Amino acid sequence: MEEYGGGDLLGEAMCAGARVVVVEDCVEAPAAFVLHLLLKRALAAGGGGGAALLALAHPFSHYDRILRKMGCNLSMHRKSERLHFFDLQAFPGGTRGGAIADSLAQLYSAVQRVVETYRAGENAGRLTVMIDDVSLLEVAANGSADDVLDFLHYCVTLTSEMNCLLVVLIHEDIYSSEDGVGLLAHLRYIADLVIKAAPLSTGLAADVHGQLSVVNKGMLIEQRPAKGQKVWNFHFKVKENGADFFYPGSRH
Amino acid sequence: MADAAVRCLRDGRLDGEHAPALAVEGSLQCCPLAARAMLHVAAAVASNAAAGKAQARGLVVVAFDRSPEVYLDIMLRHGLDSNALSRCVRILDCYSDPLGWKQNIRSQQQQENSGTPCSTNKDTITTFRSVKDVDKLSCSIIDLGRGFEGEGKTYFSVAVDSISSMLRHASVQSISGLLSNLRSHDQISSIFWLMHSDLHETKFSRAFECLSTMVACVEPEVVDSVYGEERRGDMSFLEHNYSKAKFHVRLKRRNGRVKHLYEELCVEGYDVKFISATSVSMEVNQSLLPKVQFNLELSEKERSDRANVVLPFEHQGKGEPIRIYDGRRSLPEAHQDPNLTTAALMDETEALKSANPKGEIHYLRDSDDERPDSDEDPDDDLDI
Structure with missing residues (x-):
């Protein structure tokens, strides 16, 4: 059952060629669980992939505890250097000084070094660069969306040059006001794939926690040109050890 | 139509005039399609140049949003061989390292610095590393364009993808200055750019539309008019919009006439296809008539019959009394x-007066000037 529900529908919806994944959530329906699932998948034993987690929201122990329940030992992966954890809760740090652009450039150089050493090693799989979350990065940059976008652009170049996967979490409701275009609109342009978590449109339910929309924006160079569906909608229920995904009404 | 726009870009400039400019615009609702349309135009212009049909000898692509490989790939798919690519296409790569961060890392690692802007192994692609410097950018574009071979004065076309990314690094004034300088440069045959209209205030995208002679708008086929894009959970119309869109082209003729053209744009494999629809004027005529079950249109005969009817006032004064x-x-x-x-x-x-008065009201008009049913206000001269 876990295998069936544990991200199967999500995996089906996510097209293999997507390189920039933007996960949008809101207060009523947090999508952190999507990040956990993607992190678990990136580190899954068969694939041999790696991950670099830029954590602004939570400390390592938080992810470790959650992923352990999902059957993935982050501490072990960290020791074997398949997971690189950047603890950025104090980013950019008071002591370092200098402009935020420099801090972001330094952060990028650290990420790039990780990617390069990963590719130089014996690893066959893909490296996933994950940012949790971009809204906090913008806060750290004193609200300067341009600097954050520069940083993200460099991360995007990693995906095309070094075959990485970039996963970014952003809180959509922060940007819902009409104060022009923020980070969110730019991110939606950058993204190949948008995963959007929202509360149930029909109201609260005991056994459904929300609905997930997956939009494949379609890459310019498609992996499968004749690919059919681009937009997927389904419900989810978050559990201790993963999440269930199912189509509306298909649950007994 | 896309063809018409491409033809204009192909024919290039006339002596002493600005180069024709095409602005391709799209919004988030159909953004992959706008980008695809831009790539399509770029590939078409490049293949025209390669075939020697165009005024321009080559195309300079200023790439911000996509890696240069994407352009080369799409041009290869349009039938250009690698020989033609190296002859007719130059890509100014502002994508890989727009701010020079990577170069800094490399110089730290190797303690050696290669000069800016450094050419990569392929001579088609030139990496540009200081996008905030608009003057330098303009010089690099023109330098690249001068590199095309050809006898006499060589012209070239410029593609900018996209203005929206440039605007993150520089002000609107400097970018519009750059574009109009490029348009008036005497070696530039044509210029076209992509713009994401919903990333900017409307006045900015209008300002860039004013700089261009042609505007191609990619608009979503289906719009949720009640809720707009932001309706939670209902994205069903996106499915449709990501594979099909409306393609509106506005062409400004040299005599000032503006022509509207309308096409449908749909994805076909790696490329986009343009399906020509009837021109917009026909569309408007048809849509003005309400959709009813009976016939509101007139046939030719009915039309001529109607023209022959003598209206009541038309025969007056032709020998008959005025009524x-x-x-x-x-x-x-x-x-x-x-x-x-x-x-x-x-x-x-x-x-x-001489008639028998039987409670009749007699009215004498004051003057002949006043018309019987004047609708002028009788209380006009009251001073309250």
Whole structure:
């Protein structure tokens, strides 16, 4: 059952060629669980992939505890250097000084070094660069969306040059006001794939926690040109050890 | 149509005039399609240049949003071989390292610095590392364009993808200055750019539209008019919009006439296909008539019959008496006296006075100037 529900529908919806994944959530329906699932998948034993987690929201122990329940030992992966954890809760740090652009450039150089050493090693799989979350990065940059976008652009170049996967979490409701275009609109342009978590449109339910929309924006160079569906909608229920995904009404 | 726009870009500039400019615009609702349309135009312009059909010898692509490989790939798919690519296409790569961060890392690692802007192994692609410097960018574009071979004065086309990314690094004034400088440069045959209209205030995208001679808008086929894009959970219309869109082209002729063209754009494999629809004027004519079950249109015969009907006032004065009631006489009297004079009017009033008064109201008009049913306000001269 876990295998069936544990991200199967999500995996089906996510097209293999997507390189920039933007996960949008809101207060009523947090999508952190999507990040956990993607992190678990990136580190899954068969694939041999790696991950670099830029954590602004939570400390390592938080992810470790959650992923352990999902059957993935982050501490072990960290020791074997398949997971690189950047603890950025104090980013950019008071002591370092200098402009935020420099801090972001330094952060990028650290990420790039990780990617390069990963590719130089014996690893066959893909490296996933994950940012949790971009809204906090913008806060750290004193609200300067341009600097954050520069940083993200460099991360995007990693995906095309070094075959990485970039996963970014952003809180959509922060940007819902009409104060022009923020980070969110730019991110939606950058993204190949948008995963959007929202509360149930029909109201609260005991056994459904929300609905997930997956939009494949379609890459310019498609992996499968004749690919059919681009937009997927389904419900989810978050559990201790993963999440269930199912189509509306298909649950007994 | 896309073809018409591409033809304009192909034919290039006339001596002493600005180069034709095409602005491709798209919004988030159909953004992959706008980008695809831009790539399509770029590939078409490049293949025209390679075939020697165009005024331009080559195309300089200023790439911000996509890696240069994407352009090369799409051009290869359009039938250009690698020989033609290296002859006719130059890509100014502002994607890989726009701010020079990577170069800094490399120089830290290797303690050696290669000069800027450094060419990569392929001579088609030139990496540009200081996008905030608009003057330098413009110089690099023109330098690249001068590199095309050809006898005499060589022209070239410029593609900018996209203005929206440039605007993150520089002000609107400097970018519009760059574009108009490029347009007036005497070696540039044509220029076209992509813009994401919803990333900017409307006035900015309007300002860039004013700089161009052609505007191609990629608009979503289906719009949720009630909720707009932001309706939670309902993205079903996106499915449709990501594979099909409306393609509106506005062409400004040299004599000032503006022509609107309308096409449908749909994804086909790696490329986009343009399906020509009837031009917009036809669309408007049809859509003005309400959709009803009976026929509101006239046939040719009905139309000519209608034109032959003599309207009531049309025969007046052609030998027959004028039958227009002027409010002063009864019709039979006017019938007998078509040439109305003041004397006749006096006679009439005399006749009325001598008649037997039986509670009738007699009204004498003050002057002939005043029309009987003047709708001027009677209280106009009151001073309250």
